[in-house]
Amino acid sequence: MADGALTPATATTCPYCGVGCGVEARAEGRSLAVSGDLRHPANAGRLCSKGSALGATVGLEGRLLTPMIGEREASWSEATALVARRFSQTIARHGPDSVAFYVSGQLLTEDYYAANKLMKGFIGSGNIDTNSRLCMASAVAAHKQAFGADLVPGCYEDLDLADLVVFSGHNAAWTHPVLFRRMEAARGRGQRHVVIDPRRTDTAEVADLHLALAPQTDVRLWNGLLADLIRRGAIDRTYIAEHVNGFAAVEAALCEADQSPSAVAADCGLALGDLETFFQMFAETPKTVSLFSMGANQSAQGVAKGLAILNAHLATGRIGKPGACPFSITGQPNAMGGRETGGMANTLAGHMDFAPADVARVARFWGAPETAAKPGLKAVDMFEAVRDGRIKAIWIMATNPAVSMPDATRVREALANCPFVAVSDCMADTDTMAFAHVKLPALAWGEKDGTVTNSERRISRQRALFPAPGQARPDWRIIAEVAEAMGFGDAFAWTSQASVFREWARLTAFENTDRTLDLAGLVGLSRDEYDDLRPVQWPVGSDRAGTPRLFTDGRFQTADGRANMVPVQAKGPATACDPAYPLSLNTGRIRDQWHTLTRTGLAADLWRHAPEPFVEIHPEDAAAVGVGQGALTRVQTARGEAVAIARLTDRQRRGGVFMPMHWTDAYAPSGRSNSLIAPNIDPTSGQPEFKHTPARVRAYRETWKGFLISRQAFAAPEGAELIWRRIPQTACTLHEFAGRGDEAEREVLRRALGEPAGELLTYGDPATGARREAWIAGGRLERVLFIATGGALPPRDWLAELFEPAILPAEARATLLFGRPPGPVIDKGPMVCACLKVAARTIDQAALAGAATVEAVGAATGAGTNCGSCRPEIARRLAAFTPVRETQDAA
Numbered sequence: 001m002a003d004g005a006l007t008p009a010t011a012t013t014c015p016y017c018g019v020g021c022g023v024e025a026r027a028e029g030r031s032l033a034v035s036g037d038l039r040h041p042a043n044a045g046r047l048c049s050k051g052s053a054l055g056a057t058v059g060l061e062g063r064l065l066t067p068m069i070g071e072r073e074a075s076w077s078e079a080t081a082l083v084a085r086r087f088s089q090t091i092a093r094h095g096p097d098s099v100a101f102y103v104s105g106q107l108l109t110e111d112y113y114a115a116n117k118l119m120k121g122f123i124g125s126g127n128i129d130t131n132s133r134l135c136m137a138s139a140v141a142a143h144k145q146a147f148g149a150d151l152v153p154g155c156y157e158d159l160d161l162a163d164l165v166v167f168s169g170h171n172a173a174w175t176h177p178v179l180f181r182r183m184e185a186a187r188g189r190g191q192r193h194v195v196i197d198p199r200r201t202d203t204a205e206v207a208d209l210h211l212a213l214a215p216q217t218d219v220r221l222w223n224g225l226l227a228d229l230i231r232r233g234a235i236d237r238t239y240i241a242e243h244v245n246g247f248a249a250v251e252a253a254l255c256e257a258d259q260s261p262s263a264v265a266a267d268c269g270l271a272l273g274d275l276e277t278f279f280q281m282f283a284e285t286p287k288t289v290s291l292f293s294m295g296a297n298q299s300a301q302g303v304a305k306g307l308a309i310l311n312a313h314l315a316t317g318r319i320g321k322p323g324a325c326p327f328s329i330t331g332q333p334n335a336m337g338g339r340e341t342g343g344m345a346n347t348l349a350g351h352m353d354f355a356p357a358d359v360a361r362v363a364r365f366w367g368a369p370e371t372a373a374k375p376g377l378k379a380v381d382m383f384e385a386v387r388d389g390r391i392k393a394i395w396i397m398a399t400n401p402a403v404s405m406p407d408a409t410r411v412r413e414a415l416a417n418c419p420f421v422a423v424s425d426c427m428a429d430t431d432t433m434a435f436a437h438v439k440l441p442a443l444a445w446g447e448k449d450g451t452v453t454n455s456e457r458r459i460s461r462q463r464a465l466f467p468a469p470g471q472a473r474p475d476w477r478i479i480a481e482v483a484e485a486m487g488f489g490d491a492f493a494w495t496s497q498a499s500v501f502r503e504w505a506r507l508t509a510f511e512n513t514d515r516t517l518d519l520a521g522l523v524g525l526s527r528d529e530y531d532d533l534r535p536v537q538w539p540v541g542s543d544r545a546g547t548p549r550l551f552t553d554g555r556f557q558t559a560d561g562r563a564n565m566v567p568v569q570a571k572g573p574a575t576a577c578d579p580a581y582p583l584s585l586n587t588g589r590i591r592d593q594w595h596t597l598t599r600t601g602l603a604a605d606l607w608r609h610a611p612e613p614f615v616e617i618h619p620e621d622a623a624a625v626g627v628g629q630g631a632l633t634r635v636q637t638a639r640g641e642a643v644a645i646a647r648l649t650d651r652q653r654r655g656g657v658f659m660p661m662h663w664t665d666a667y668a669p670s671g672r673s674n675s676l677i678a679p680n681i682d683p684t685s686g687q688p689e690f691k692h693t694p695a696r697v698r699a700y701r702e703t704w705k706g707f708l709i710s711r712q713a714f715a716a717p718e719g720a721e722l723i724w725r726r727i728p729q730t731a732c733t734l735h736e737f738a739g740r741g742d743e744a745e746r747e748v749l750r751r752a753l754g755e756p757a758g759e760l761l762t763y764g765d766p767a768t769g770a771r772r773e774a775w776i777a778g779g780r781l782e783r784v785l786f787i788a789t790g791g792a793l794p795p796r797d798w799l800a801e802l803f804e805p806a807i808l809p810a811e812a813r814a815t816l817l818f819g820r821p822p823g824p825v826i827d828k829g830p831m832v833c834a835c836l837k838v839a840a841r842t843i844d845q846a847a848l849a850g851a852a853t854v855e856a857v858g859a860a861t862g863a864g865t866n867c868g869s870c871r872p873e874i875a876r877r878l879a880a881f882t883p884v885r886e887t888q889d890a891a
């Protein structure tokens with residue numbers, strides 16, 4: 001087909017969330033145009049704001065493109081030889097358990113397989129764990145106990161077919177936006193939504209029912225539901241008799257607490273009527289899907305939360321049927337692939353664990369007699385072992401633990417003291433890279449090539465769109481080269497990712513009599529067939545048709561084929577709040593950013609929705625400590641302190657506060673949430689309780705503040721204790737800062753910034769220390785600096801846009817230091833629709849012009865018409881808009 005000037009599109013998979021959307025990508029040089037792949041079953045052509053912005057993140061800026069030993073560039077052979085030597089020496093002196101790998105759900109399956117094979121098979125230690133420990137470990141443990149293996153029963157079609165979807169600790173509108181859009185479509189034909197979340201998230205805002213439960217009371221709620229279902233006779237006794245063990249034990253355990261709706265409602269902090277509405281909706285809706293995510297998993301009772309949800313589904317037989325299942329949704333693009341291959345310390349490989357027969361089988365397959373015979377250390381314990389010296393060499397791949405682990409200050413101490421740290425990443429300056437003795441440049445999305453498995457067990461190809469830049473290499477190849485240098489070359493002599501994949505598929509089928517995870521149909525893929533592989537769900541039989549739904553015959557992967565209901569008791573969080581730390585600190589995600597910002601942070605548009613670290617506080621809790629709207633606020637726990645902008649909102653329950661997890665040293669050193677978080681874990685899964693740490697808030701009370709907009713990006717200046725935030729813009733970088741010092745502190749800042757070349761326009765008030773500067777070179781604006789010691793600063797949008805034209809317009813020059821254009825001031829407000837780039841003010845204007853519905857706003861402005869993740873926010877703006885319009889009409 002003639003396609004004009006367009007280069008042919010390559011079908012690939014989005015590198016962000018576990019929805020696993022298909023992307024059609026057209027590359028030209030290093031630039032890229034993307035659109036949703038209409039043929040991909042996960043998204044049928046849709047992409048969210050993050051997926052749509054992929055083109056803005058594939059530049060080479062900030063990339064690590066050469067191996068580094070310390071601060072010097074090294075060759076690959078030197079770097080891999082050093083990693084191999086340090087690991088081999090450490091193992092020789094201290095045994096295999098003195099080394100560790102910490103890996104990630106953002107590796108491809110081929111990478112994961114290679115890393116696991118090297119550590120568990122050839123080094124002979126279980127010490128490989130993954131950031132999925134922070135993410136999916138509780139769900140994995142619950143699946144294993146209930147189903148006999150880590151099996152996700154449902155598929156996305158179930159979300160289309162369900163009449164009721166229950167979201168447990170899942171802000172799908174922001175975190176799995178394309179699936180949420182699918183469910184929005186299902187609502188058109190009557191699907192109802194219940195959201196269980198202490199916050200009124202955008203998912204909750206548009207739901208039929210929001211249960212804003214007290215933090216960490218989910219087990220009580222789900223146990224209460226099951227007791228209620230039993231009372232009503234709404235359980236499926238035939239299904240239980242034929243397919244489920246443990247019902248009697250669960251029923252007996254329920255009787256140990258008062259399960260009356262009023263008692264449950266009181267303990268969960270819910271209105272009795274809301275609880276009863278939920279119980280009734282659940283009881284009367286056979287086609288129910290219960291999605292559960294981080295509000296369930298990231299808890300000291302995460303496994304119990306998962307099991308309580310599975311119990312309700314097993315007791316009602318709502319599993320393995322179209323539109324009915326419990327559904328643990330995965331976060332990362334290949335969280336599932338990591339669980340399959342054995343990336344977790346307590347699993348071996350291919351859904352086999354450490355039973356002697358499994359170890360023997362895997363060892364036989366690998367030809368690796370030293371294969372680890374016992375589990376290794378889970379992430380939190382692993383970093384503790386690094387800290388106390390039991391682990392002496394660690395290799396971190398595709399994850400940023402200095403930011404994302406709980407008690408991150410302690411993790412940084414551990415890495416700083418570790419005799420040998422290797423880090424594989426595509427970026428040069430992550431917070432974790434700062435601790436690396438050896439830096440290994442990995443291929444990034446768009447360059448690497450292999451497979452990922454999404455939330456519904458669907459294997460999709462990520463394909464290379466660009467040639468490998470610099471010296472960067474695929475992760476699996478880096479691992480294979482280190483393995484070879486350690487003397488294991490024969491077992492790692494793959495010639496391509498296809499050959500790694502085939503070996504992996506063979507392992508799943510090897511002596512497989514009872515394992516559901518079976519890729520038998522993919523064992524014989526030729527190189528071309530692998531390259532052309534269409535998305536397919538496992539298990540894949542030898543006829544190669546995938547399986548959308550598991551347990552349709554009521555048979556599970558347990559010895560007797562029956563599922564297990566497991567009694568679970570409601571408990572409080574690991575550490576209760578007390579008078580010193582009276583608030584429950586909850587953390588999580590924002591709509592347009594991905595984790596530690598190393599990639600989405602490159603797209604200026606993705607910064608506009610939430611440019612700075614913030615803390616959501618209920619207005620009454622804020623008033624009690626004198627914290628005002630928009631004020632810089634200290635968030636303090638027994639572990640540390642962060643400073644963030646207060647967002648006062650009744651969407652936050654009283655008694656709790658919420659901070660996003662995303663900020664790093666690179667963007668806002670004082671806005672990092674994880675130095676606050678207690679490393680409390682679920683005793684079974686080892687997953688940290690990221691959703692609860694006792695905390696308090698206090699006003700920061702800066703004595704001065706300001707902003708710097710410059711072509712160059714600046715890190716927080718050393719020697720001044722500034723609250724520093726770096727916010728990328730289209731043609732410049734905005735830096736916001738505030739301090740509690742005096743003139744001396746401002747002097748430290750000015751010295752750190754230095755003076756660019758060019759002409760200086762300036763205005764200052766020596767009496768107060770206020771100052772405004774603009775630097776212009778060659779007619780182009782280079783830098784503006786505004787410092788205030790009281791009073792307000794002008795909006796930044798207009799000033800930042802002045803960096804876009806090649807020559808600064810003369811009329812702008814005249815009013816520059818007033819911080820306002822010659823005409824009316826334009827403050828566009830936050831970016832509501834990141835896909836179509838529609839800011840809050842434009843939406844308000846559309847509302848003013850008569851657009852009264854989300855659809856009408858979409859028709860007028862385009863907002864909300866792509867991925868739709870901003871639709872709840874548009875609805876909220878419209879709802880809030882009416883009184884404003886009335887006042888204006890009156891005026």
Ligand SMILES: Nc1nc2c(c(=O)[nH]1)N[C@H]1C(S)=C(S)[C@@H](COP(=O)(O)OP(=O)(O)OC[C@H]3O[C@@H](n4cnc5c(=O)[nH]c(N)nc54)[C@H](O)[C@@H]3O)O[C@H]1N2
Pocket residue numbers: 017018135168169170171172174175176196197198199201214215216217218293294295296330331332586587588589590591592593594595691
């Ligand atoms: N935009 C964006 N999307 C992402 C990601 C991203 O970084 N950015 N990351 C991906 C990854 S890896 C993951 S794991 C997923 C996570 O996706 P989600 O789980 O949806 O995200 P979170 O914001 O971490 O947490 C979800 C909700 O749990 C609630 N919660 C807190 N405590 C409790 C509780 O005790 N009970 C209940 N029921 N709820 C509670 C929080 O208030 C929060 O709204 O998102 C994926 N998608």
Ligand SMILES: Nc1nc2c(c(=O)[nH]1)N[C@H]1C(S)=C(S)[C@@H](COP(=O)(O)OP(=O)(O)OC[C@H]3O[C@@H](n4cnc5c(=O)[nH]c(N)nc54)[C@H](O)[C@@H]3O)O[C@H]1N2
Pocket residue numbers: 104106107131132134135136294298331332397398399400401403404405424425426427430442443444445448475587588589594595596597598599661673674677690
């Ligand atoms: N407070 C709090 N903390 C949390 C959470 C929370 O809800 N609250 N959630 C937790 C969860 S669910 C998760 S999943 C984690 C995520 O936390 P991390 O995994 O630490 O976050 P990312 O920013 O995704 O880190 C991925 C790193 O890999 C690099 N990278 C990307 N692609 C490749 C590649 O192909 N190869 C290599 N070698 N490197 C690559 C990126 O540049 C980046 O540095 O955070 C956890 N931490």
Ligand code: SF4
Pocket residue numbers: 014015016017018019020021043046047048049050051052176177178179
């Ligand atoms: S929903 Fe968005 S982030 Fe997730 S896979 Fe699809 S496009 Fe990527």
Ligand SMILES: [Mo]
Pocket residue numbers: 134135136331332
């Ligand atoms: Mo995650």
